[in-house]
Amino acid sequence: MSTAGGRAPAMVSPGAQIRRKILRGSAWVFAGRMGSIAIGLAINALLARLLSRDGLGGYFVASSMVMIGSTVACLGMNKTVVRLVAGSLAVNRAGRARDAIRITFAVGIASALLLATVLALGPGRALATHLFGSSVVADAMPFVAGWLAAMTMQTLVAETYRGLKRFRAATLFSGLIVDVFSLAVFGTLWLQNAHPPLSEVLFITLVVTALPAVYGVIRIMLKLPRMRRGGGFTDTREVLGISLPLLIVSLSAFFVGTGVDIWVVGYFEPIDQVALYGAAAKLMFIVSTPLIIVSQVVPPIIAQLHEQRRHPELEHALRATATLTGLPAAAALIVLMAGGAWVLELVYGSAFFRQASTVLVILGCARLYAVLTGSCGVALTMTGHQRLMMNITLLSAAVSFGLEVVLVQPFGIIGVACATCAAQILQNTMQLLMTKRAIGIWTHAELSFRPVRELIGR
16 A cells, blocks of 8 residues: 555564563653652752651651551552453453453552551551661651551552553653652752651651642543443452462562661661661662663563563564663663762762662662563563462572671671672572573573664664
């Protein structure tokens, strides 16, 4: 078929289409992530100046509780909805995608409200008092519980948009809107030379998280009736059958990543050491940012290509992105190794935080290795190998937690960081090897610019 000018329209190869999807989605995620990095650094800097050291340590403890609690409340459905929606739409099964979204929000919101209620009624206060010895966190537990519920809804909204390949909306609802509001409020308090208690800071965080999350839920629910019917269906049993192993993966990941390690530090070390470790962990994401950007774009694409049995194209795309993201991650680690102490003092406004520079570099090394091994874990979870991923993460979690408990007393926060680093390297190595075995593809970076040239179409 020819155009009015006599020329046939240029055909776009499947590989080029994949590149365009990754680059287009990554552009939105990259812009949002860069904004979040800048705003997040500013927020942490403001909190370090608004709160005392104990208050900042308490904030990091509360943040960790919310991350873990919201993960439990999601029941693994945040990853399941991406896989089911993207995979179903790829093979024209819109009815199945629609059912998955409805079940995700019905079960997820009910779970979040139930867990938040239980946490606020007493167990949360006991956890803060007996595990962390923090009365200020215990007194603020109702706000922590509310923040947990709001964070759960925010996560489900963002991941639903990701499954629909609406990367702009996913980026906005995954935290960028909350960051902007938080920066405005905390910046105003700082300009007024205010020093609010931790409970007030947590209440502000709850409000600025809840408002966009509720709006996002309403927006998605209003769109569902307009989705085309037909193409099969799914039910709660099937959704939970996929999501519960992914829940175990997510929970175990907190033992491997920066999650439970903060709890270990809080139990064995004074609260000011939690502030040091948490400060380093918050900055460590600079190294992993390239992988985070890619991991927010590739899940629906992996699900789509796997459903269509286009594994060679999938491997080319994943190895190209791993190579591309490895370069800035390595550069970021070099910067942290050379000037980590200066960066910590600059961000947090006190020479006290320079003590966390070694922890920062150790955690950064682990994240660089994760970037170089690519999206192997995402590939397993998006292709139906969630139980294999669960076993890998459980083993890594046991190694991480065991080493952290053993090393924290003789070596303090540096020992905890070393344990976390070793467990993350173990986990990513197993994920890489099992992805090759289960799916037949490699995801790691190449020592070549060929995949980068393929990705950008040159």
